[in-house]
Amino acid sequence: MGWPRLVINENKLRQNVNRVVKLCEENGIKVAGVTKGLCAHPAIARALDSEGCSWLADSRLDNLVQLRIILPESSLMLLRIPMPSEIPLVTRYTDCSLVSMPQTVSLIDSCCQSLNCRYKVIIMCDLGDLREGILIEDIPLMVNSLKNCSRVDCIGIGVNFGCFGGVLPSEEKLLDLISAGKIIEKELEKELTFFSGGATSSLPLIEEGKMPLGINQLRIGEAFFLGTDTTGMRTIPYLNQDVMHLEAEIIEVRKKPSRPFGKIGADAFGNIPDFPDRGNRRRAIVAIGKQDVRVTGLHPFDDSIEVLGASSDHIILDVEDSKGLIEIGNILKFTVDYGAMLALATSPYVEIDVHHPAG
């Protein structure tokens, strides 16, 4: 095993999944476990599955194909609207997709016709976040397309919050989702199985007893992995925030001036750096960089260490005030936020170490 390494405590992850699944269950809500934050890592997917997630969901087809192999019996959902070019594989490897375009529904239908199969979709509704989804006034066109596509089963309606526009979920917006679903039910003359009311950021509605009756699915990732709710700007009090951390190895420790000297141009990313003069200070470099991680999402365990910046392969730290043992070959630990986790899980240079500590 080498460094850098994202270390994941499977017990703490399972506790988080278990707590969220129970809380949702008490409120008549089933959980789709969202694996994209860790690129559908097998051990993580198994943990989500065995702790009670009724679906596994991911935004990338490659991840879902991997999940199909690891967990052949699980129900798999594609979270991102399928690309027309990937529909043949999507219908083969997954059970359901979120969709928002009538054309996508038609393309799925034609594909099913040639493969002699059926496929399920959940219609996404845009209630203000302005990422994907139909607006309420677009329902008739979508319903029309569904009526013409006999091999596509519309099993639900869903909404997304806080991903692009930063719009927060609310009781009011979810009541709008339910009304939209009722219109679709009436038009299609069948009941929808799922009213999918959002992601981690919808949990406060359950906690406050404000989740409208009728919402029966949430799609959860961040709460499991980090115990945080970025959109709601909070840590979730009943979950572990220390499921994972990053470890990186020190390759240089040196006292240096704090202000670059010489004629200043742009850095490797085209930005013109400006560092204040704090005199000579002890600095350390760890062997990981912007190619692997979103550096602003990292925080050293040792509070007295400051992240000064990074290039592609190096993170530069001010370690002047640290009481820890800062030497080359030593390992420094960092907490990660969602963006940092996502990048780390995607980098082939970062090891993912899922372990069960004793006890």
Ligand SMILES: *Cc1c(COP(=O)(O)O)cnc(C)c1O
């Ligand atoms: C990523 C994603 C989720 C999960 O969001 P979390 O904030 O990680 O819980 C849910 N739904 C969709 C459509 C997503 O893309």
